[in-house]
Every structure is written in C-alpha cells, then in structure tokens.
C-alpha cells in the first residue's frame with residue numbers, strides 16, 4: 001500500500017502537469033470517468049471534479065477508464081516488470097529478445113517506454129548494463145575472462161572489452177580489484193526509491209521522482225570514480241530489510257554500512273545529522289552551532305540538501321527555528337510523514353496517515 005501527498009499539493013501538481021509526481025498519484029475526473037497521470041497534457045478539469053488515487057488498481061476499481069493520451073496503466077511499474085527483472089537475473093545470458101518478449105505477452109514498445117521512464121534507459125540498454133555488471137562481478141570473483149565473455153553473451157573478446165571499457169572506464173583485467181556502484185530499486189509506502197551501493201556500503205537512497213537524481217548520479221560518478229550499473233548486493237538486501245522495519249515502526253536505527261564522500265564541510269554536517277536521534281529534530285541554527293560554524297545556517301542547509309542517502313542520514317530531522325518544516329528534496333509531504341512516523345514510535349506508517 002502507498003500513501004498520498006496532501007490534496008492541495010496533488011491539485012497543484014496535476015494542474016501544472018508536474019511529471020515529477022508520475023507514479024505518486026493518479027487523478028480521476030468525475031465528469032468524464034477517465035483517470036490520468038499528473039503529467040497528462042490534456043486540458044485540466046475543474047478541481048472540484050477531480051479525485052485522487054494511489055494506484056491504477058484503485059482508480060480502475062472506482063470505475064474509471066485509463067486516459068488515451070497519457071496512458072496511466074502503461075506508466076506504473078507493474079508485476080510484469082518485476083517478473084522480467086527476475087527472469088533477467090535468473091538467466092546467465094541476460095538477454096531477452098523481442099520475440100521472447102512477445103511470447104511472454106509483452107509489447108516490446110511498451111517495455112521500452114516503461115524502462116525509459118523508470119530506469120532512464122531502454123530495455124536493451126538495461127540488459128546490456130546488467131550483463132556487464134554481472135561480468136564485472138564474475139571477473140572479480142576470479143572467473144577466467146574467456147568464460148566470462150562467453151557467459152555474458154558477447155560474440156567476441158574485442159566486443160566485450162570495448163563494451164566493458166566504455167562502461168567501467170577500465171579494461172576487464174584491472175577490474176579484478178575494482179568496485180562499481182550497483183543501482184537497484186526499493187518499494188516503500190511513500191513511493192519507489194532508487195538505491196546504490198559500493199563495497200564499503202550504501203551510497204545512495206533517493207525518491208525516484210526527485211529532480212536531482214540525474215545530478216546525484218553524476219556526483220556519485222565523480223566522487224567514487226566508478227561506473228553505475230544495475231545490480232544487487234548484500235548491502236542493498238540489508239537496506240531493504242531495515243527500511244521495511246523502519247516503515248513498520250519496529251526499527252529506530254540503521255546498521256547497514258554507509259559510504260558518503262563529500263567536502264570536509266559536507267562530511268561534518270552529514271556526520272552531525274547521523275547524531276540526531278530518531279523522534280527528535282534540530283534547527284538549521286542548532287546544526288550550524290554543532291559543526292562549529294554558528295551563523296552559517298544557510299551553508300548548513302545547502303549541505304543538508306546535498307545528502308544522497310535519504311532517511312538513513314536523517315536530513316528530514318532538520319527543521320526551521322520557528323517550527324516550520326523547511327525544505328525537503330523528496331517533497332515536504334514526505335518529510336512531514338517521516339517525522340510523524342518517528343514521533344509515533346512503534347506504529348506502522350500506514351496506521352498513522
């Protein structure tokens with residue numbers, strides 16, 4: 001189950017055709033019986049004729065039909081995407097051709113659009129990146145290069161080497177001691193999040209519609225000098241488990257290792273954030289004093305906003321001195337809910353909204 005932002009926020013996002021809310025809610029129009037994505041380009045109805053749903057299923061069960069312009073049913077990450085990803089992970093070849101997609105009852109064009117929307121790459125590019133990620137792991141695990149090339153479904157050594165070097169910026173040889181950033185997706189009651197991990201720990205956790213995501217990817221590449229590839233690791237598994245417990249109200253502290261390189265000042269601010277206990281908040285001014293820079297609350301706010309590991313490095317626990325919420329990259333409604341969840345202590349998020 002998923003929670004919804006406040007109605008006035010959804011109304012504003014729907015009127016503005018704000019694509020960053022796609023997947024967060026669906027807008028249904030009583031007068032036409034049609035439901036849309038927030039970003040639908042069609043003319044917007046009067047606010048009093050609109051109702052909101054968290055899922056396509058809810059809108060369909062309420063009797064609405066999918067809009068033919070924005071195709072909301074095609075734009076959610078449904079069961080078939082999970083099945084497709086599971087199938088990709090189970091096969092050694094990590095390649096599914098158009099014919100196979102059709103045999104699975106999937107339209108290749110729809111698959112391509114879905115992956116472009118959710119992962120920022122076509123299905124073809126995703127498969128390729130996933131294949132290279134697997135090859136990287138197997139070389140690191142000590143497997144012979146010849147076997148790896150063959151297992152990855154490449155026809156030739158040169159083709160494999162070229163593709164590998166393009167993604168990892170190094171030849172398969174030195175990769176044996178190397179690292180990369182594995183990216184995966186985590187479902188939460190507040191919407192999907194993208195997560196990343198290196199050997200040292202989790203290095204990214206962001207709500208997927210956050211506009212800063214592309215910038216965060218670039219910063220990660222620069223900070224770690226590593227390639228980003230879709231993949232799973234023990235850190236990401238642990239993150240999923242701990243986040244599930246957090247939203248269920250049974251976890252107050254996270255134990256999964258974190259990796260968060262930054263400038264000296266950013267590191268200081270983020271370390272300070274990690275010291276704010278669950279259920280408490282600090283003002284930007286207090287945080288500035290804590291890092292020994294009283295008066296630098298604006299700079300502290302900026303460093304706070306550059307946090308790449310939402311929830312675990314609890315930047316949501318920093319609020320305005322007057323009690324206002326301040327800002328939040330993942331949307332203020334999420335900040336408010338996170339704080340309510342932590343204050344409620346021991347209740348599930350879904351029970352307090």
Ligand SMILES: [Zn+2]
Pocket residue numbers: 035036037040041042067068069070071
């Ligand atoms: Zn529409």
